[in-house]
Amino acid sequence: xxxxxxxxxxxxxxxxxxxxxxxxxxxxxxxxxxxxxxxxxxxxxxxxxxxxxxxxxxxxxxxxxxxxxxxxxxxxxxxxxxxxxxxxxxxxxxxxxxxxxxxxxxxxxxxxxxxxxxxxxxxxxxxxxxxxxxxxxxxxxxxxxxxxxxxxxxxxxxxxxxxxxxxxxxxxxxxxxxxxxxxxxxxxxxxxxxxxxxxxxxxxxxxxxxxxxxxxxxxxxxxxxxxxxxxxxxxxxxxxxxxxxxxxxxxxxxxxxxxxxxxxxxxxxxxxxxxxxxxxxxxxxxxxxxxxxxxxxxxxxxxxxx
Amino acid sequence: xxxxxxxxxxxxxxxxxxxxxxxxxxxxxxxxxxxxxxxxxxxxxxxxxxxxxxxxxxxxxxxxxxxxxxxxxxxxxxxxxxxxxxxxxxxxxxxxxxxxxxxxxxxxxxxxxxxxxxxxxxxxxxxxxxxxxxxxxxxxxxxxxxxxxxxxxxxxxxxxxxxxxxxxxxxxxxxxxxxxxxxxxxxxxxxxxxxxxxxxxxxxxxxxxxxxxxxxxxxxxxxxxxxxxxxxxxxxxxxxxxxxxxxxxxxxxxxxxxxxxxxxxxxxxxxxxxxxxxxxxxxxxxxxxxxxxxxxxxxxxxxxxxxxxxxxxxxxxxxxxxxxxxxxxxxxxxxxxxxxxxxxxxxxxxxxxxxxxxxxxxxxxxxxxxxxxxxxxxxxxxxxxxxxxxxxxxxxxxxxxxxxxxxxxx
Numbered sequence: 001x002x003x004x005x006x007x008x009x010x011x012x013x014x015x016x017x018x019x020x021x022x023x024x025x026x027x028x029x030x031x032x033x034x035x036x037x038x039x040x041x042x043x044x045x046x047x048x049x050x051x052x053x054x055x056x057x058x059x060x061x062x063x064x065x066x067x068x069x070x071x072x073x074x075x076x077x078x079x080x081x082x083x084x085x086x087x088x089x090x091x092x093x094x095x096x097x098x099x100x101x102x103x104x105x106x107x108x109x110x111x112x113x114x115x116x117x118x119x120x121x122x123x124x125x126x127x128x129x130x131x132x133x134x135x136x137x138x139x140x141x142x143x144x145x146x147x148x149x150x151x152x153x154x155x156x157x158x159x160x161x162x163x164x165x166x167x168x169x170x171x172x173x174x175x176x177x178x179x180x181x182x183x184x185x186x187x188x189x190x191x192x193x194x195x196x197x198x199x200x201x202x203x204x205x206x207x208x209x210x211x212x213x214x215x216x217x218x219x220x221x222x223x224x225x226x227x228x229x230x231x232x233x234x235x236x237x238x239x240x241x242x243x244x245x246x247x248x249x250x251x252x253x254x255x256x257x258x259x260x261x262x263x264x265x266x267x268x269x270x271x272x273x274x275x276x277x278x279x280x281x282x283x284x285x286x287x288x289x290x291x292x293x294x295x296x297x298x299x300x301x302x303x304x305x306x
Numbered sequence: 307x308x309x310x311x312x313x314x315x316x317x318x319x320x321x322x323x324x325x326x327x328x329x330x331x332x333x334x335x336x337x338x339x340x341x342x343x344x345x346x347x348x349x350x351x352x353x354x355x356x357x358x359x360x361x362x363x364x365x366x367x368x369x370x371x372x373x374x375x376x377x378x379x380x381x382x383x384x385x386x387x388x389x390x391x392x393x394x395x396x397x398x399x400x401x402x403x404x405x406x407x408x409x410x411x412x413x414x415x416x417x418x419x420x421x422x423x424x425x426x427x428x429x430x431x432x433x434x435x436x437x438x439x440x441x442x443x444x445x446x447x448x449x450x451x452x453x454x455x456x457x458x459x460x461x462x463x464x465x466x467x468x469x470x471x472x473x474x475x476x477x478x479x480x481x482x483x484x485x486x487x488x489x490x491x492x493x494x495x496x497x498x499x500x501x502x503x504x505x506x507x508x509x510x511x512x513x514x515x516x517x518x519x520x521x522x523x524x525x526x527x528x529x530x531x532x533x534x535x536x537x538x539x540x541x542x543x544x545x546x547x548x549x550x551x552x553x554x555x556x557x558x559x560x561x562x563x564x565x566x567x568x569x570x571x572x573x574x575x576x577x578x579x580x581x582x583x584x585x586x587x588x589x590x591x592x593x594x595x596x597x598x599x600x601x602x603x604x605x606x607x608x609x610x611x612x613x614x615x616x617x618x619x620x621x622x623x624x625x626x627x628x629x630x631x632x633x634x635x636x637x638x639x640x641x642x643x644x645x646x647x648x649x650x651x652x653x654x655x656x657x658x659x660x661x662x663x664x665x666x667x668x669x670x671x672x673x674x675x676x677x678x679x680x681x682x683x684x685x686x687x688x689x690x691x692x693x694x695x696x697x698x699x700x701x702x703x704x705x706x707x708x709x710x711x712x713x714x715x716x
Contacts, residue, residue, distance in 0.1 A: 044436035048422055048429075055424050128416040129437055130396040300399040303392065304326070 024293065031296050034132040042135045042142065049114070049143035064150035067110070071102040075219040082220065093250055096163030100249045101218045101242040103155055104176075107148040108184050108238060109209050115140035115188035116205050119196045119302065126196075127303045134295060137192040141185050159249070167252030176244045179284045183237060186288035189295045196306055197298075217242060223261055223269050230269050237283035240276035247272055315409030315488035316520050317371040317394065322403035324364040324389055363389045365544045366403075371489075376521040378531035378552055380559050381541035387524045390541070391415060391493050394522060409520075410439065412487025414511070417498075418478030423467035427458055427477055430466055434481050448484045455510070456480035457503070472499050483510050490514055490521045501692075528556045528621045529659030532684055553587070557682050560621065560661045574666055575608020575638055577601045578678030581664040588684045589653050592696045595683055597649040599664050605638040612636060612675060614647045615667040620694075621659040621682075627694075631667040654696035657687045 035042075054060050075098035080090050115137040119126060122136055195201040213219070217239050222230040233239050247253040259272035364386045371377045379387050392398040393405050395413050420437040421430045431452055435445040445452075453459045456477040458469070466474060475498040498507055508530070515521050515534050523534055531538060531552055538555035540548040540562075548558040584596040599614060615631035632647065653660075664678035691699070 040442050041436040041439075044433055044442075048425065048433050051429065052422060052424050124416075124419045125437065127397065128419045129413070130411075131437055131439065303397045 027293060027296055028289075031134075031292050035134065038132045038135050041131060042139050045135055045139035046142035046146070049140060050146050053143065053147075061150060064147040065154050067147075068099075068103045068106045068151045068155075071106055071218070072099050075099075075102055078219045082224070091163075092161070093163035096159070096250050097221070097246045098219060099155055099158070099162060100164075100245045103148060103151050104180050104242055104245060105213065105216065105218045105238075106151070107144055107180065108187075109212070110147065111141045111144040111184045111188055112191060112205060112209060114144060116191045116195050116202050118188075119192045120199065120202075120306065123306055126306055133299050133302055134189065134292070137188040138185060141181070141188050145181070163250050165250065165252040167248075169248040169252045169254050172244060172248040172255045176241055176248070179281055180238075180241050182288045183241065183280070183284035186284065186291040189288075189291040193291075193295050193298055196302060221246075221271075223263060223271055226263065226265075227267050227269050230271065234276050234279070237280050237287075240280040241284075243272065244277060244280075314373060316373065317369075317408075317489060317522065318404070318406040319367060319369045319390075319394070320404050320406075322364055322367050322390075322393060322400045322405055323362055324393060324398060325360045325401050326363045326389075328359045328361065362544050364393065364400075367539075367541070367544070367546055368403075369539060369546075369549075371520040371522060373520055374518045375537065376515050376523060376535045378535035378538035378555070379522065379524045379541060380526075380528060380531060380538060380555065381547075385541040386544040387541055388493070389544075391491060391522070391524055394491055407489055409488025410485075411489050411491060412482065412485035413438070413491045413493075414479070414482045415491065415493040417482040418474050421466050421474065421478065424465055426465055427453075427462040427469070430477070431481055434478065438482060438485060440485055444486070452477075452480045452484050455483065455506070472503075475499060476503055479507055483507070483514070488519060490519055492521065492523045492525070494525055528559070529684070532556055532659050532682075553682055553684075556621070556659070557661070557680055560619075560682070561680050573607045573609055574612055574668075574675040575604045575606070575610075576612040576614070576636070576666045576675070577604070578614075578664055578666065578676065581662075581679040581681055583681050583683065584648070587682065588686060590686050591653065591655060591657055591691075592698060593653050593685075595651045595653055597651065597662065597664075597681065599647045599649070599678065601645055601678070603636060603638055603643045603645050604641050606641055608638045609668070609670075610635065610638060611668050611670040613667045613669055614649075615665050616649055616651075617663045617665070618651070619661045619663070620655075621661055627655065627660065631669070653683065653685055654698070655685050656691070656694050656696065657685050659684055 053063070057063065059066060072095070076090065076095055079094055079098060083090050083094075118136040118140045119133065125131075125136075126133060191201060191205055195205075215233070216236055217233055222233050222239070222243065225233055234243075244255055247259070248255060253259060253272065255272070255277055256274050257272075258270065258274065260268050261271045263269040367386070367390060369377060379390060381387050389398065391413075393400055394407060395411060395415065396405075396407070418434065420434040422433065425433065428449075431449065432442065432445055436442065440448075453462055456473075456479070458473050458477055461469065461473065466477070469477070479498045492511060498504065512534065521534070523531060525531055535552045538550065538552040539546050540555050540559050542562070547562075548555050550558075578599060578601040580601075581597065581599045584598050587595075589595055597616065613631040613633070613636070615629065617629040618627045619625065620627050628651075632649075636645070651662075660683045661680050662683060663680045666675040666678070667673075668675050691697075
């Protein structure tokens with residue numbers, strides 16, 4: 001009868017600890033197998049998180065719209081103030097730009113907020129029942145994806161009115177979503193694990209999340225920072241992903257093509273280069289792989305250190 | 307017992323060592339980073355060595371559980387029982403040795419740990435089931451059975467935060483008990499819910515054990531160990547202190563528990579050498595037990611107040627049930643004379659496990675002079691009754707004339 005089962009069949013005989021652990025490849029094989037076996041648990045935990053978020057909540061699903069909307073509105077305000085200084089006006093495309101970057105940003109921040117405490121918030125599970133612990137931060141990210149999907153639906157409906165364009169460049173959107181998800185998952189895996197060992201990680205995260213928006217081109221375009229600033233801000237791994245959303249959705253720009261723009265002072269500024277995307281992709285993929293490995297190797301110590 | 311197939315379900319616990327750390331783990335990031343680096347690379351000082359403030363919570367414990375076996379683990383608090391279970395369920399990983407569990411583990415441990423207070427009973431069944439590793443289709447097919455067993459069907463759509471603690475535990479147990487595992491691990495869940503539920507839960511566990519899957523039981527309810535298990539080990543400070551049949555293991559444990567009041571400095575002309583049950587040590591409630599004690603009498607050093615005595619304790623309740631001594635004087639005639647004392651006891655007691663201690667009692671000073679060996683007696687159901695004592699109720703029925711004597715048809 002035996003249906004192959006999530007989680008509990010678990011690993012092969014525990015390797016004698018202390019001995020050099022089998023190769024990295026063997027670890028990745030374990031990770032993939034554990035992950036595949038616990039897919040049902042992952043979905044069940046994500047459903048739990050979603051249910052809890054909307055139970056006994058006066059606004060219900062309104063929350064999924066409200067949070068990104070608030071970010072967009074603050075973005076518009078900041079942008080309006082900037083325009084007042086430089087003498088321009090807040091057009092529809094500017095609102096659209098802010099909107100398509102705010103939603104992914106809200107996803108990233110929301111995931112980190114929920115996932116960082118996902119291990120410490122489930123101490124009773126971690127110390128009492130065995131299952132691959134990756135599912136805890138990942139299910140938080142998944143639950144946040146659900147919220148974001150509702151927001152994205154609302155955004156898609158509004159898109160024609162705020163400068164969205166239908167162009168072949170939209171094929172980049174799924175790629176960007178995948179990169180964003182990978183990068184966010186890697187970050188949450190790392191942070192949840194770190195927070196289990198050092199409880200002050202969540203305070204550091206709070207600070208980073210609060211001020212991160214100033215170091216990320218959400219409310220403004222990198223061009224506004226000038227010739228060098230535009231390149232520097234792209235060092236933030238999430239910046240090219242957000243810019244990619246804006247360029248492909250609002251400007252219909254093919255992300256494989258570089259884009260030069262004449263800045264306010266007449267100098268040419270590199271607004272986009274495919275290398276920006278490659279840089280982000282490297283962060284997303286390597287970050288995810290590295291964080292998974294770290295998490296997997298530290299996992300055995302969770303119950304002892306928590 | 308037939309030889310198991312190599313790949314069949316089973317547990318192999320081979321020379322397992324697990325160390326814990328006293329006090330805080332790492333005081334600062336400075337301590338941790340090198341340690342983590344070592345851990346990551348697998349280099350540096352071996353994890354199998356004991357550093358300062360480390361101690362072995364489990365040391366060199368080995369056992370094997372095959373289909374049809376049920377292993378009981380007993381020991382005092384802190385002896386390492388829970389650590390062994392956590393190693394079995396893969397929550398912890400051994401520092402040395404290997405712990406191999408083949409097959410899907412069903413753990414009757416912390417059966418409601420995964421419950422979320424804001425979710426309904428129904429939602430929690432699916433959640434807890436998934437955490438315990440049940441496929442969703444299996445949970446769905448067992449859903450009605452789980453609800454019926456738990457007895458909370460009227461409240462299945464109520465958030466569990468409104469449940470009583472008993473309902474919570476009953477629901478958790480019911481989920482875990484319907485896992486259909488290949489290997490079963492049980493920890494102290496035998497005391498969940500009220501009397502009726504306990505009986506049902508025990509019945510369920512017994513039938514799971516009887517189905518022949520490998521089982522490990524940890525419990526302080528020693529009579530449950532005696533009934534469920536085919537073998538037992540006793541842990542003491544992380545080591546296996548005794549290994550054998552459940553009955554002997556429990557006896558060893560009970561006598562180790564005896565608080566070492568064995569010898570007093572008072573003169574005593576009586577030595578106890580053996581103490582045993584004549585005939586079977588399992589009796590129906592209300593049955594007879596004959597005990598035989600042998601030893602030696604020595605006139606020199608005797609006060610003449612020595613008496614042979616027995617005390618019966620209920621193992622589960624840890625309560626004294628009966629204590630009495632031989633009222634007749636012993637003839638202290640020579641030196642080094644053998645004696646045999648037979649004691650008949652009527653076990654008018656409820657079913658359970660009882661331990662009988664033998665000792666020498668000073669009638670005048672009213673104190674124990676020395677303790678001898680103990681035996682253990684398992685009382686089976688006999689006539690069904692509730693309570694602690696078999697009073698052999700006889701119901702005589704007389705029906706007054708004129709009253710309806712026929713039982714009414716329903």
